[in-house]
Amino acid sequence: MPTLEHEAPRNLSPGAVRPDEGQPPMLRLDSVTAGYGGFNILHGVSLEVRRSEIVSVLGPNGSGKSTVFKAVYGLIPVRSGEVRLGDADISKSGPQELLRDGVAMVPQLSTVFPEMSVRDNLELGMYLVRDRKLVKQRVDDVFDLFPRLSERRNQHAGLLSGGERRALEIGRSLMLDPKLVLMDEPSVGLSPILVKEVFEQLRELRDNAGITFLLIEQNARSALSMSDWGYVIERGRVTFSGTGQDLLGDEEVRRAFLGD
Ligand SMILES: Nc1ncnc2c1ncn2[C@@H]1O[C@H](COP(=O)(O)OP(=O)(O)OP(=O)(O)O)[C@@H](O)[C@H]1O
Secondary structure: OOOOOOOOOEEOOOOOOOOOOOOOOOEEEEEEEEEEOOEEEEEEEEEEEOOOOEEEEEOOOOOOHHHHHHHHOOOOOOOEEEEEEOOEEOOOOOHHHHHHOOEEEEOOOOOOOOOOEHHHHHHHOOOOOOOHHHHHHHHHHHHHHOHHHHHOOOOEHHHOOHHHHHHHHHHHHOOOOOOEEEEEOOOOOOOHHHHHHHHHHHHHHHHHHOOEEEEEOOOHHHHHHHOOEEEEEEOOEEEEEEOHHHHHHOHHHHHHHOOO
């Protein structure tokens, strides 16, 4: 795998205006260092996600993409630097606190329960909420956003196609009405047509429900073509950032990451 070394991250879209410029970003990592045991994997990662953006984190295997998510979600400690959600420092928050603050995470591995119905799988997204009326309302909201899940609401989830299962996982993450969803490889294991479908769903959710997404993607070309902004991470450092289109159009990025 070719690697790209730069002194500082290269912003390929210096003139681009991102939403709410001048306001605190929805999510901001500022010089974050994190790792495992005696090793640091992230060496001062800084990135921003602005309201209603779809932002992708790309990079070679083992470059630290999942580690960024774990640090944001409080699954490993932030050793130095800061993670902020709007005005709040969330560097020390764990998953429960983040969920309460409106941040959901969809992990890479399938978490659908195949023997349960589509509806029951969705309800699991709110299993701690006792207010049945609210749960029903949220299930209906998710079915409004995903008509194909609605048609299959009483079927076993195991009968869904790969893309529909992914939609169910995304739908379940929306049950607690998050403002920001972190998704680890939404397209993993899906055929190119289904990848396109899943990304289109994310864009619809962004446009219709105002949800912001931060994604990790191996499928760099699809991710960039559907993302408002992207960051390339190599060996625990951000090396490139820019609009999806500008990253897609950059020769160095194309050669190193898109197989051109
Ligand atoms: N729990 C762990 N303990 C020790 N080292 C780990 C752990 N998880 C990941 N690592 C190491 O951290 C580095 C970055 O891993 P990470 O999973 O963040 O990369 P990634 O960019 O998401 O990779 P991929 O694209 O292959 O999923 C790798 O060298 C990996 O071996």
